[in-house]
Amino acid sequence: MCFQLPPELLSELANAFCFDFRWSVLRVSSSIFDHFLAKRQQKILKIVYLKVHQSHEQRKEPENIRLSNFRNEISLTMSNVPIHEAVVAAHALISVHTVVRQMPKRKLLSKINARNSTQKRQQKREERKAQTERARQAYLAKKTVQQQQIDQEEGEAETEQQEMDQAEQVEETYDHAMDFDYHLENDVQMSPNLDIDDQQPPAWAATAEAGVQCAIQTMEVSTQTDWNIHALGNSALCEANFKLQRRVAQLRQQLAELQRAPSLVREPEKRPNDDDDKENRTPRGRPKKRFAEKKGSAQRADICQLTSVLNQHSPRSKRLLAGAIVRRLSRSISPAGRMKLISTPKSVPRKRNSSGQQRLSAWDDVRLCQSVGIVPDQRRRLKHELGLLGRDFFATSQSFMDEYRGLFNGEVYATRRIDADRFPSGQSTVVLSCTNVAGVLTERVKRLRASNKLRVLPGNALKLCLAGDFGGNFMKLGFLIGNVATPGAASNFTLLGCYRGAETSAGIRVAFADVARQLADICEIDGLSTQFFLTGDLMFISKIFGHRGAASANPCFCCEAKNLPSEPGRQRTLERMRQQAAQFQEGVQNGVNVTQMSKQCAGMQFDPFFNIEPSMTIPPSLHIVACQGVFFGIFKELRHLCTRHGTEYEEQLEMRLRALGAYKNAWYQEYSGYHVRNILRGGGPMHVTEFLPQSPRRDNILMALELLAKLQSFAVADLLSADQIADFRATADQFRVHMLEHFRRHCSTSKFHHLVHHAPEFAENHGFWGLLSEQPVEKLHALFNDDLARKANTKDLHDILMFCARESAIRNAIFDSNEL
Numbered sequence: 001m002c003f004q005l006p007p008e009l010l011s012e013l014a015n016a017f018c019f020d021f022r023w024s025v026l027r028v029s030s031s032i033f034d035h036f037l038a039k040r041q042q043k044i045l046k047i048v049y050l051k052v053h054q055s056h057e058q059r060k061e062p063e064n065i066r067l068s069n070f071r072n073e074i075s076l077t078m079s080n081v082p083i084h085e086a087v088v089a090a091h092a093l094i095s096v097h098t099v100v101r102q103m104p105k106r107k108l109l110s111k112i113n114a115r116n117s118t119q120k121r122q123q124k125r126e127e128r129k130a131q132t133e134r135a136r137q138a139y140l141a142k143k144t145v146q147q148q149q150i151d152q153e154e155g156e157a158e159t160e161q162q163e164m165d166q167a168e169q170v171e172e173t174y175d176h177a178m179d180f181d182y183h184l185e186n187d188v189q190m191s192p193n194l195d196i197d198d199q200q201p202p203a204w205a206a207t208a209e210a211g212v213q214c215a216i217q218t219m220e221v222s223t224q225t226d227w228n229i230h231a232l233g234n235s236a237l238c239e240a241n242f243k244l245q246r247r248v249a250q251l252r253q254q255l256a257e258l259q260r261a262p263s264l265v266r267e268p269e270k271r272p273n274d275d276d277d278k279e280n281r282t283p284r285g286r287p288k289k290r291f292a293e294k295k296g297s298a299q300r301a302d303i304c305q306l307t308s309v310l311n312q313h314s315p316r317s318k319r320l321l322a323g324a325i326v327r328r329l330s331r332s333i334s335p336a337g338r339m340k341l342i343s344t345p346k347s348v349p350r351k352r353n354s355s356g357q358q359r360l361s362a363w364d365d366v367r368l369c370q371s372v373g374i375v376p377d378q379r380r381r382l383k384h385e386l387g388l389l390g391r392d393f394f395a396t397s398q399s400f401m402d403e404y405r406g407l408f409n410g411e412v413y414a415t416r417r418i419d420a421d422r423f424p425s426g427q428s429t430v431v432l433s434c435t436n437v438a439g440v441l442t443e444r445v446k447r448l449r450a451s452n453k454l455r456v457l458p459g460n461a462l463k464l465c466l467a468g469d470f471g472g473n474f475m476k477l478g479f480l481i482g483n484v485a486t487p488g489a490a491s492n493f494t495l496l497g498c499y500r501g502a503e504t505s506a507g508i509r510v511a512f513a514d515v516a517r518q519l520a521d522i523c524e525i526d527g528l529s530t531q532f533f534l535t536g537d538l539m540f541i542s543k544i545f546g547h548r549g550a551a552s553a554n555p556c557f558c559c560e561a562k563n564l565p566s567e568p569g570r571q572r573t574l575e576r577m578r579q580q581a582a583q584f585q586e587g588v589q590n591g592v593n594v595t596q597m598s599k600q601c602a603g604m605q606f607d608p609f610f611n612i613e614p615s616m617t618i619p620p621s622l623h624i625v626a627c628q629g630v631f632f633g634i635f636k637e638l639r640h641l642c643t644r645h646g647t648e649y650e651e652q653l654e655m656r657l658r659a660l661g662a663y664k665n666a667w668y669q670e671y672s673g674y675h676v677r678n679i680l681r682g683g684g685p686m687h688v689t690e691f692l693p694q695s696p697r698r699d700n701i702l703m704a705l706e707l708l709a710k711l712q713s714f715a716v717a718d719l720l721s722a723d724q725i726a727d728f729r730a731t732a733d734q735f736r737v738h739m740l741e742h743f744r745r746h747c748s749t750s751k752f753h754h755l756v757h758h759a760p761e762f763a764e765n766h767g768f769w770g771l772l773s774e775q776p777v778e779k780l781h782a783l784f785n786d787d788l789a790r791k792a793n794t795k796d797l798h799d800i801l802m803f804c805a806r807e808s809a810i811r812n813a814i815f816d817s818n819e820l
Contacts, residue, residue: 358393362403363817365395370810373786376404407813408806412436415798418499424506431499431511432801437518438525440494444481445526447816455483457719458767462528465618465772466519466610467493467535468544470503471781472788477512478780482533482772488717490779491815495808498801505543505606512609520611534610535618536774538750545614546581546606550750554603556758558614564753565740572602572614580604619759620774621715625708626676629749634704637743638689641697652691660684673778680709700742707735711755715770720763728769729760783811 360368369379379394386392394400414435420428434440445462448454457463463482468475477497480487499511522530534541538557542549547557554560554569561569580601587597598605625631642649657663662675671679679688685705692698714720714728736756739747746752763769787804794800 360393360395362395362399365400366403366407366810367814370807370814373790375790376401404810408809410802410806412440413802413805415801418510423501423510424504425501427501429499429501429511430797430801431497432495432805433497433512433514434495434518435514437496437515438522440496441479441522441525444494444812444816445528447813448481448484449526451817453484453816453818455485457483459531460528461531462525463531463533463772465533465535466612467774467777468508468540469536469774469777469781470540471778472785474498474500474784475503475508475511476777476780476784477508477515478777480772480776486717487772488770488775489815490776490783491811493776493780493808494812495780495805498804500797503540503543505546505609508543509606509609516609532610532612533616533618533772534612535620535772536777537620537623538754541617541620544609544612545577546604546608548598548603548605552603553599555750556753557603558617558754558758560602561753564750565744565747568753568757574608574611574613577604577614578607581607615762615765617762618772619754619762619769621712621759621770622673622773622775622778624751624755624759625680625712625715626671626673627749627751629746629752630755631676631680631708632670633743633746634701634708637697638701638705641692641695641701645693649692653688656688656691660687673775677712680705680712685709700738704735704738704743707731707738711735711759714763715773717770717773719768719771725760725763725767728763732756732760783807 365379369375374382379400380397383392383394383397386394412435413432415430415432417430418428420426423429441464445454465480465482466477467480468477470476475498476495478493478495480492480494484492486492497512497515499507501507501511519532524530534544536544538550542557545557549555554562555564556568557572559568559571561567581604584597584601584605587600588594639650639653642653657679660681661678662671664670664675665672678684685702689698689702689705710731711728714724714731720728732755736747739752759769784804787807788800791800791803794803
């Protein structure tokens with residue numbers, strides 16, 4: 001309960017006590033108020049309030065008075081005080097503190113606390129000095145202990161070093177004796193060429209005798225007890241001392257024999273210097289086999305190693321390249337044979353194959369060079385170096401070049417430059433295109449028939465699949481043949497066109513227009529009717545059909561569905577797609593909004609590039625299974641579940657993934673398609689989930705992974721039976737229902753739509769799904785990049801693309817001609 005003070009008393013209190021009265025609350029400086037509390041000045045303040053109460057209101061004493069500083073409020077309970085005492089105390093308080101007000105605050109506090117500031121400062125100084133002295137004494141004591149430890153360690157190290165030096169000196173003396181013994185054994189032998197009656201010793205006898213005496217004196221000094229060997233307790237030194245004493249006795253005996261019969265000693269032969277011919281020494285360990293003595297696999301490994309040397313150098317560094325080849329090949333040849341080859345004069349003709357081994361045929365020679373990545377120029381230099389060493393197993397250069405030139409017809413490929421104003425990207429580029437697509441197809445079919453590799457499929461049709469992809473800054477287009485045993489091999493991909501630039505609808509149409517016209521006229525190849533399919537990633541297929549992609553209002557290029565988790569929409573046809581594309585172009589030219597026209601035209605923008613119906617499009621098995629919406633969506637739920645249970649479960653999951661052979665990409669930190677297949681293969685889904693505690697969420701994740709693994713099993717590179725196709729459809733429906741029920745947020749992607757709807761539909765119509773896929777063109781990127789690396793010293797893009805086309809054609813020829 002608070003009271004308003006009269007103005008005159010408030011002014012006096014403010015001057016005396018530095019009070020600030022606001023909102024009917026008496027505020028006082030915290031430090032002054034604390035001192036008042038310490039000096040029992042509460043009573044005086046209460047008396048002041050009593051005086052105020054008596055002068056303004058004739059009532060009893062208030063129960064509480066609230067005094068607050070700037071931070072907190074303090075409540076004081078008042079006690080009964082006589083009125084006359086309160087009045088006297090109030091006047092005395094005001095008169096006393098009127099003088100105190102002029103005193104500085106610091107002195108005022110000192111007066112109140114009755115403390116001398118000088119004594120306090122002196123006490124603090126002494127405390128600081130004592131603390132500093134204690135710290136200095138502790139530092140000196142610690143430093144003394146450390147110095148004693150260092151001195152002790154140095155003494156032990158010095159003692160150990162002295163013992164090692166003594167042991168080395170004894171061993172060195174013993175080695176000197178052994179070395180002298182080698183000379184002496186050669187010198188004391190009798191020579192039949194010397195005259196026995198000749199009593200004059202040779203000129204070197206005095207030198208030999210002096211050398212023996214010097215060795216004896218050295219070893220006698222070494223065997224003295226100055227080192228106190230027995231006191232050292234070193235068994236090795238004692239043994240060396242015993243050997244030296246025994247050797248001194250032997251040398252004395254040999255010296256006596258030398259003095260008795262100096263004429264019977266032949267002149268010593270010169271000991272070969274170790275530095276003159278280090279290569280003549282017998283190598284330690286197991287001797288290496290010669291190249292001719294190795295098996296075929298070991299010889300191929302040596303050739304691969306030589307190829308790595310060739311690839312590490314540019315063609316301009318010829319001397320370094322030749323030296324590297326000689327060093328690599330010299331490991332397979334004996335030192336004597338190598339010295340013989342080096343010392344052979346150039347006028348003497350060398351045998352190209354001194355080991356008598358059989359040469360490679362021209363065809364095997366081409367296959368070997370292609371498999372290890374050797375171009376003809378590198379093969380020529382390698383053949384020359386092997387010929388110098390007598391290890392040339394290559395075919396003759398003439399037969400090799402005849403076979404090599406016959407595998408590639410440079411006339412069927414051409415390059416042209418497209419200026420920046422004609423190319424959609426705004427940058428000029430060089431385009432490689434096939435000028436005779438029908439001829440290339442016919443040649444491949446003939447080779448497959450000659451090698452009995454052409455399979456007869458139902459319908460007796462030649463299944464050809466157009467595929468393309470962008471990788472390594474190059475857009476590639478080609479075809480695959482499905483009538484072979486291994487259609488998924490990278491060598492089965494025939495390159496029809498390539499250019500450096502982005503993957504755009506307009507760019508593909510400008511660069512490959514000539515290839516598309518040729519493909520439209522092909523109906524039969526070597527007596528077989530053709531059946532064209534289309535595959536690739538979803539972006540490439542959308543660009544070919546002129547579709548705006550998965551971000552459009554109608555994201556599917558096979559049907560006109562809008563809500564992807566629902567049933568598929570109206571089936572697209574080439575005729576309807578052309579009409580919608582024409583409508584889109586007309587609306588855009590008239591100024592209609594692009595988004596609005598895209599909704600009206602079901603996402604179509606350009607005319608389809610090839611005459612291939614959307615129903616002939618093979619859903620990309622690799623991309624739609626190992627994608628963000630299907631596998632990685634389910635796997636994301638699995639990781640969240642592991643995180644919820646604890647970090648030890650996350651570590652357990654990573655360990656189990658590595659056990660399955662799944663490793664993240666070093667750059668993207670994601671699993672590639674091959675690693676996803678390893679996770680889903682066999683019992684992989686159970687292996688990555690069984691360690692988690694039992695829960696409905698874990699069971700749902702396990703069920704989704706098992707169904708996805710079963711769907712992946714139908715993407716085999718072969719035809720499917722009727723039962724497999726029916727099982728494929730049932731599994732896809734079950735997977736769709738399960739995902740919509742438990743993981744609905746991962747079902748609104750175009751790849752999920754193709755997996756559960758169009759992939760089973762395609763298998764029902766054509767009898768396969770994974771026979772032809774986008775995997776060969778994905779594998780081609782690595783081979784294409786290797787070809788570019790071998791032409792890295794060439795700046796002409798025309799030559800680079802022609803070289804890549806030649807290597808691709810040679811790979812096709814080797815793939816087609818290898819007999820089963």
